[in-house]
Amino acid sequence: VSSTESAPRAFGESGRRDTRQRRLLREHLAESEAFVSAQQLHDEVRATGDKVGLATVYRTLQAMTEAGEVDVIRSDEGEALYRNCGLTVEVDGPAVESWARDAAEEHGFTEVTHVVELFGRCSSCSQH
Amino acid sequence: VSSTESAPRAFGESGRRDTRQRRLLREHLAESEAFVSAQQLHDEVRATGDKVGLATVYRTLQAMTEAGEVDVIRSDEGEALYRNCGLTVEVDGPAVESWARDAAEEHGFTEVTHVVELFGRCSSCSQH
DNA sequence: CTGAGTGCAAAACCTTTGCATGATA
DNA sequence: TATCATGCAAAGGTTTTGCACTCAG
Secondary structure, three states: OOOOOOOOOOOOOOOOOOOOOHHHOOOOOOOHHOOOEEEHHHHHHHOOOOOHHHHHHHHHHHHHHHHHEEEEEOOOOOOEEEOOOOOOOOOHHHHHHHHHHHHHHOOOEEEEEEEEEEEEEEOOOOHO | OOOOOOOOOOOOOOOOOOOHHHHHHHHHHOOOOOOOEEHHHHHHHHOOOOHHHHHHHHHHHHHHHHHHEEEEEEEEEOOOEEEEEEOOOOOHHHHHHHHHHHHHHOOOEEEEEEEEEEEEEEEOHHHH
16 A cells, blocks of 8 residues: 655745755745745845845746735736735625725616725735 | 827727727727737637738737727736727725725734726727 | 756746837827 | 727736656655
8 A cells, every 4th residue: 555645844845856946946935025026036046145046046946826825916018926925815705895885886887797806915914 | 389189089099000900900809809919819800701911910919009909918927908988097096905905914923015907898888 | 877866057937027119189 | 181990919027837857645
C-alpha cells in the first residue's frame, strides 16, 4: 500500500522546495504594503544585490496566487499587481444589495448588477 | 479673425469622419449586450464578410472610450473589454461606506478601503 | 540521486505606432 | 484637394514556455 502524506510546512504551499529565490520573493512581498507588479518585484530584489530570474518571479507569484498566499488585482493598464497575504473572507451584504438596486434605479438603470470589494489589513498581518 | 466651429454630429464624437469601418464597429457594438474585446469585435465584423483592420478596431475603440461612448473594464486576464453606451453616473453612498467599514472590522480588518461598482442598462439604451 | 526549481532566450499574447495608401468632407 | 482614417507590418509591453542546468530533499 502506498500513501501520499503531506507534512506541515513553515513556508506555505506555494512551492514544495524552499529555495533562495522563493525566500527572497516572500520577504520582499511581506515588507511592501502596496501592490507591486512582477517586474517591480524583480527590480526590487535585484536592487538589493540578489539575483533572481524574471521567469522565476512570474512562476512564483503564480504559484503563490494559486495557493492563496497573495492577492492579485489588475491595474487599469492591464498589469497584474500582487500583495502579500491574500486572505479573503466572504461577506454577506443584503444591505448593500438593496442599496445598489435603489441607487441604480434612481438613475433610471435596469438589469443592474454590482461588484463590491473591500481591501484591508487582516488581524494576523497587523501583528507584524 | 478665424474660429473653429463644431457642428452637431449624428454619429457622436469618437471620430470626425464617418467611415465605413466606424459605422460597422458602432453597429456591432450596439448589437451585442455583453462586453467584448477588441479582437472579438474584429472577428465578429470579419465573420459577417466585412473587412476591417485590427489596428483600426483598437484606434476606434480608444477614440470611443475617450469620447465616453463606450465603457471599458479589464478582464481577470488583463484584456480590455468594451461595451456600448458607457454612460456613467456618480452615486453617493454614505450608507455603503459605513456598511463597508463595519463589515470589514467584523472580520478583524483595519485600514479598509473599498470599491463599489454598479452595472446596468441606462434608460436611453433600454428604449432600443 | 532525482525531480522540482531555475535561468535564459524564444515565443505568445495584447496593444500601440510609423508610414504609405486611400477615402471623406 | 487637404486632411483625416486605414491597413499593414514592425515594435512595444507583459506574461508564458521549452530546455538544459542546478540544487534541495
